[in-house]
Amino acid sequence: MDSSRILIAYYTIVRKDVVRMLRLWKQTFLPSVTTTTLYFLVFGTFIGSQLTAIHGFSYIQFIVPGLVMMSIITNAYSNTSTALFMAKFQRNLDEMLVSPTPEWVIVLGYVTAGIVRGLIIGILVLLTSLFFTHLLVHNILVLFSALILTCVLFSLAGFLNAMFAESFDSIAIVPTFILTPLTYLGGVFYSIEQFPHVWQSVSLLNPILYMVNAFRYGFLGISDVNIGMAFVVLISLTILLLGMILWLFKKGAGLKR
């Protein structure tokens, strides 16, 4: 397949999924905006107003980057896992598998759609946060890089989940029992400096901590972890997941028989 045909196939996969997510906006975008609005209201305004500043920033300013990141992680993940699982479940994934579209283009198409959803959600949640606080931007490059890399990483993770999912339960288990706890424990609502030393060390094993802190650094210029290390973690995990998916896809695991 030559490059122009690959580009058309890639565009078709992305377009199809973006049309789907826009058509289903009440399921894809509204819930995250509603939930984060409640977080801003309850934790940011009602409870946060009674808390002392963290690293010199009001509590709501501190949690905005984490809450945006939380929405991005959940949405990028669920977009690829749901879209791929549904295509597997209805067997219309076969439409792509029988075509000459290379496996890496199929992965790239789904991941791009995950990025699109993550970015749209990120923008919507940031716009919502403007009703509660004002935003600072410390380093746009770090902010944007952390945003894109997180979208890519969790879109890949969702893809991997859907490859092996046998039922709807299988795609709900990971977000509920792994992603959500890791996100809550990933420094969204607090700085790990407030923890005893042992728990600080344990927290450093949580990859989401690095993403939240890199993103927060982009906005506020503060971080619990070294920013360079945060990007090393993000890039390493992305390469690892991408390599795994392409290898498994080539072998037919989960998608072929």
Next chain:
Amino acid sequence: MPLAVSIQNLHKTYGGTMEALKGVDLSIVEGDFFALLGPNGAGKTTIISILTGLVVKTSGDVRVFGASLDTDSSRAKSYIGVVPQEFNFNIFEKVLDIVVNQAGYYGVPRAEALKRAEVVLQELGLWEKRAEMAQKLSGGMKRRLMIARALVHRPRLLILDEPTAGVDVELRRSMWDFLRTLNAEGTTIILTTHYLEEAEQLCRNVAVIHKGEIVANEPMETLLRHHGDKRLEDIFIELVQGDALTPGLSKASPLNQ
């Protein structure tokens, strides 16, 4: 005559123990209307799924118009259009989108895909339904949609896996006419069906597969003549019962020489 499909010593074992194909050899010439017959679980769908890239073969050599599935799978797949046994499109997508997206996966530009989709949907009597969601189509319309989808990239080889299952007599006859015309225009067709009258009416050559092995591979006329002008249904039952198999029948096939 150049070969559309060349299969040599094809093996497929599922889960390390279930041997679905036991060294299948099959050659189908370009322009043929070829019947691949066999009882349920004989290995027909496995062969088709390997040809279309949905199943990973265990060993053997498979070529489509000379392109190897191992070294040039993208080119091999680009020659094939497939109509599977079960409906496998997204039922929530519109008829036109299903066909146009399929063209996109083969690298057909969107403007061209829309023109081609109109042609195939008109030919199959579905143009009026183009804006309907696929779930609203009748069973016969869904079958025709799958044929339209398989033809939109103008394949040189069309594989039909039980295309008339559950279709009424009138529609079946009109599908036969459609397929005859398509074949007369140069498209090679492989047909699997449980309606043996259908194979007898349409196909020039026939292979019978039983328990993962080809037990007959003949021109239809020769097969019928070798068995004293019995009906294909009676010959088929003899062949798959095993004890009545004429020794060397498959070797005698001119297609295997």
